[in-house]
Structures are given as C-alpha cells and as structure tokens.
Amino acid sequence: MQSPHQTLGMSRRALLLGAGATALTAGAVSAASATTASASTASASTTSASAGSASAGSASGAAAGGSIGSAAVAVPSPDTLPLTGGADFPIGLFWPPHPYASTAERFGEIKNAGFDFVISGNYAGDGNIFQYQLGLARDAGLKMLISDDIQIRNMSRWFSISDTPSDFLSVTPAEASALYIRARDAYGPFSSLAGFNFYDEPGAGWFATLAKALSISRELAPQLLPYINLFPSDDASYYRSFVDVVKPSLISFDRYPLLSEGREDANYFHNWAIVRDAALHGDIPSWVFIQTLAYNNHREPTAAELLWQVNISLAYGAKGIQYFTYWTPEAARGEGFGPALITVDGERTSRYYAAKQINTTWLHQVGRELKPLVSETVEHANETPLPNGTVGFTPTNLVSGITGDAVVVGTFRSRDAASSDRWLLVANRSHSARARAVVSVNEQTVGSIGTFQPARQKYTPQRVAPVPISLAPGAATLLKLTTK
Incomplete structure (x- = not known):
C-alpha cells in the first residue's frame, strides 16, 4: 500500500x-x-x-x-x-x-x-x-x-x-x-x-x-x-x-x-x-x-x-x-x-x-x-465511538472497571510464566485536556497496588481500592498489580 x-x-x-x-x-x-x-x-x-x-x-x-x-x-x-x-x-x-x-x-x-x-x-x-x-x-x-x-x-x-x-x-x-x-x-x-x-x-x-x-x-x-x-x-x-x-x-x-x-x-x-x-x-x-x-x-x-x-x-x-x-x-x-x-x-x-x-x-x-514486559492487551476505556482498529475495555479478574474520562490502557505481563502480576500503563486519550479516571480492582485477587514514581524509579504502595488517576494532557501513569 x-x-x-x-x-x-x-x-x-x-x-x-x-x-x-x-x-x-x-x-x-x-x-x-x-x-x-x-x-x-x-x-x-x-x-x-x-x-x-x-x-x-x-x-x-x-x-x-x-x-x-x-x-x-x-x-x-x-x-x-x-x-x-x-x-x-x-x-x-x-x-x-x-x-x-x-x-x-x-x-x-x-x-x-x-x-x-x-x-x-x-x-x-x-x-x-x-x-x-x-x-x-x-x-x-x-x-x-x-x-x-x-x-x-x-x-x-x-x-x-x-x-x-x-x-x-x-x-x-x-x-x-x-x-x-x-x-x-x-x-x-x-x-x-x-x-x-x-x-x-x-x-x-x-x-x-x-x-x-x-x-x-x-x-x-x-x-x-x-x-x-x-x-x-x-x-x-x-x-x-x-x-x-x-x-x-x-x-x-x-x-x-x-x-x-x-x-x-x-x-x-x-x-x-x-x-x-x-x-x-x-x-x-x-x-x-x-x-x-x-x-x-x-x-x-x-x-x-x-x-x-x-x-x-x-x-x-x-x-x-x-x-x-x-x-x-x-x-x-x-x-x-x-x-x-x-x-x-x-x-x-x-x-x-x-x-x-x-x-x-x-x-x-x-x-x-x-522494556522487559510483554504487551498483553491494549484497550480504550470510556471512549465512544471507538476509533478504527481499537477495542473497548473489558473487565478482567484483576481490573473490574475503569470509569471517568477516556483513557488508553496497555496491560503488560512478565515473561516469567509463573508470575500472574500485571502492569497497567494508563494514558490520557486527549492531548489537549486533563483526564480523570478511576481504576477499580478485584480485591479478591489483587494483593497490592503500586504507582510508579519516575523520579525515584520505585513504586509507591497504596491501599487496595479504587485508584483515582488524574492525567495532564498527553500524560500517563504506570500501575503494578501484584496478585495474591
């Protein structure tokens, strides 16, 4: 073409x-x-x-x-x-x-x-x-x-x-x-x-x-x-x-x-x-x-x-x-x-x-x-109509819902098949407006949640509960979901 x-x-x-x-x-x-x-x-x-x-x-x-x-x-x-x-x-x-x-x-x-x-x-x-x-x-x-x-x-x-x-x-x-x-x-x-x-x-x-x-x-x-x-x-x-x-x-x-x-x-x-x-x-x-x-x-x-x-x-x-x-x-x-x-x-x-x-x-x-992780899914949440070639968010055994403004969510897994942990890169769908969304997790399967802090190159632990996310235009955040 x-x-x-x-x-x-x-x-x-x-x-x-x-x-x-x-x-x-x-x-x-x-x-x-x-x-x-x-x-x-x-x-x-x-x-x-x-x-x-x-x-x-x-x-x-x-x-x-x-x-x-x-x-x-x-x-x-x-x-x-x-x-x-x-x-x-x-x-x-x-x-x-x-x-x-x-x-x-x-x-x-x-x-x-x-x-x-x-x-x-x-x-x-x-x-x-x-x-x-x-x-x-x-x-x-x-x-x-x-x-x-x-x-x-x-x-x-x-x-x-x-x-x-x-x-x-x-x-x-x-x-x-x-x-x-x-x-x-x-x-x-x-x-x-x-x-x-x-x-x-x-x-x-x-x-x-x-x-x-x-x-x-x-x-x-x-x-x-x-x-x-x-x-x-x-x-x-x-x-x-x-x-x-x-x-x-x-x-x-x-x-x-x-x-x-x-x-x-x-x-x-x-x-x-x-x-x-x-x-x-x-x-x-x-x-x-x-x-x-x-x-x-x-x-x-x-x-x-x-x-x-x-x-x-x-x-x-x-x-x-x-x-x-x-x-x-x-x-x-x-x-x-x-x-x-x-x-x-x-x-x-x-x-x-x-x-x-x-x-x-x-x-x-x-x-x-x-870099070492494997892309598992990429989904568009809260966006209607969906752009050509995209798929909407579907709940999983770890993430039960994503509400709020439109975001693009990439889910990643380890190459170690024994690991059931997942990483979520949540990106603002908009490059001109701030986005606010909430990521809800399944408390029966998720043992801990970490939010990546790039300045420290570490994950800040937080309570296992719905995660509020506020993103500047074009910005993203990375979450790590550690399973029980």
Whole structure:
C-alpha cells in the first residue's frame, strides 16, 4: 500500500535519506571490484525504479530465508543486540546535525536531551564523515545506525541479491558479502557503531533480498543491529510478511497522526494495532517514530502532543521511540517542513526542551520498566465511538472497571510464566485536556497496588481500592498489580 506521505513515488523519509546516495566511501575502505564499481555507478540512475513498487524485489529470483547459500544463519535474540538488548529503553533521532554542524558540542546537546542513538543522514553520506561522526558519538556516549549508501544500500536497496548473475540489477551473495565486509571494517572499530540502516520503507517485493541481506549481516557481524523502517500502512499482511520473510530483529514504522486544523489521523490506532500484532507474532520489539514538526497537511506539535504520541505508543507496546526529525530539513527539500527540535540555523526550539523533559524525566524511567514486559492487551476505556482498529475495555479478574474520562490502557505481563502480576500503563486519550479516571480492582485477587514514581524509579504502595488517576494532557501513569 502506498504511504499517505509519499511524493512522486518516494516517501518523505526516503527523499531525506537519498541525500547521500552519491557520496564517497571511507578512506579506510579498499577499492571495489569491477562488478561492484559498475553497480555503484548505475545506482544513482536506477534508485526510483528499484525502490518504487512492491514487485521490484522479485528480480532476485531466489527464495527468501535466513541463510547464505545452503548454510543456515541463526537469528540472534534481540536481547543480545545493541539498543534492543540491555535494560535501557532506546530513544533515537533521525536527521541529526549536518556535517558542518557535527561538533562535540552538538553531539553533547543530543546526549543532554536524553537521546541514546542517532540515525545518520542530513547530507552525511561520505565515509570519512561517518567515521568522524562515529567518533563524536563515541565521545558523547551515543550509538549510531549508519545509512551507508554505497556499501549497505548496494546490497539491500539499489540492487537485489541473486544467485543468477544475469538477473537485472543484482549482485551475487558473494558480492553482497564483500560490500558488507567493507562497511563493517570501515566503521566497526568505533564502539559507537550500533548497526546499519538497510532500507527505509521497503515495498513487500524487497523482503526476499532483505532477508538475504540480514542473513549476511548476521553471519559477518552478529553483534550489529540490522535496522529497517517500514511504511505506514493499514494492510496487516505487509507487516506480518515482513516478520515472516525477513526475520528482522525489530519492527519499526512511522505514522504521524497530528494533521492540520487540529485533526487526527483516523487510522493511527489501527496502524499501531497491526504493528503490535506483528511484533508479538515474531516475538520482537516494536519501535515507532513520533512527529516533531509541521509539514504538508500536518501541524506543529505542542509539548503535550509530543508526550501524547510517546505514551500512546508505550500503551501499544513500543520498545523504542524515535523522533522525526531532530534537525530541521531545509526548505529546498520540499514538503513544507517547519521547525523541528533544532531549526535549520541550529537554534533550539521549545520542542527541544519538551523532548528533553520527556526523555530525561519520564521516558527513560518508565521505558526501563516496560522494556522487559510483554504487551498483553491494549484497550480504550470510556471512549465512544471507538476509533478504527481499537477495542473497548473489558473487565478482567484483576481490573473490574475503569470509569471517568477516556483513557488508553496497555496491560503488560512478565515473561516469567509463573508470575500472574500485571502492569497497567494508563494514558490520557486527549492531548489537549486533563483526564480523570478511576481504576477499580478485584480485591479478591489483587494483593497490592503500586504507582510508579519516575523520579525515584520505585513504586509507591497504596491501599487496595479504587485508584483515582488524574492525567495532564498527553500524560500517563504506570500501575503494578501484584496478585495474591
């Protein structure tokens, strides 16, 4: 399905990412073979043709799977990889400072705002620039996902991977492996390298080649995260196929719900629901981008609307939050981009400070609680009519009722099957008005209730009785129900 944010057949994010398509590779990278050199030369003129339709990837002519040749390659657990693994909740950004603004001070500014990783872009396509930024990220305590347009994109986006040399616009598995090795060896010495950005918003026809590309990555660098971000879509089969065919380490998507004239995207929750289902199906983390700026037919978010996007995503089971964008794309890129967290001229906006507060006082803390848990249900309480793709609240043996204003309730369980405890993230359905609700529990089954205090990173116990909740616009609270 075509993204509602596409322009001339390419999405807004793809247009931004394409900025570095003709950049030079790192000086540390050896010269490419004749085959790869000719492929790189051709890539600039064939980008749109190879990426524009869901059927483009069919040229690979080989079945998808987690193997290179005939040798099976194990899919690492997300728990063992950068960003998806560990206790900390990953917070990232897209469109970082451009090369001229890539300084220690600027990368420190990113870290101080509570970000953990950077997805490269904003005209940083040259290998030497990547290495320079990786050094800045290392010194600032940040990780990076590198969008390498010559090595990685030639094996995963501009060309398909095929065992048949005569296939049009393809590289062999051996050539794809050689491309990956050059990127790995150029950037791998930097401890800040988290992994590579293989493809932004692929059509389903590319899934076979992406499966092979990820298998190559896992064979040659199992310690690195292979990252792919998907289109917004209301087609559940698109996400389910991605999980089944590509066997990704996570599922990431972007859909920006804050439209002009105060409207919301009517299918935002529906899209989240089917991504959540696909993530649970594959037992992998789900990540999402949140909207930080105005662009064509979309409004500039308030601080409460930034928080609302974060908390709705957490309620739907998000295990990673990414901001689109950090630095503001300049006017020449089109689509009417307004100021993001940092303006085109490098000035901080009010949304920078809002994001900093969200990241450092709430998201890191509550995310650390939610990251190891499994999303069990997500329900909308006290909302009529229900938005498309949502379900209303149903009483359980632990929660007997939720009354008051409209809230979105995500229920989570431990991975330990022996535990019957539950966690409830109760998020304000509104990003413009305060919500007051009451959560009633079954006193026969609930032994204790704790309210999470992010500043102390502890749960404050309270009497086992109806829990009154008051939420500012866009805000949320986390409850822990310990069973008897």
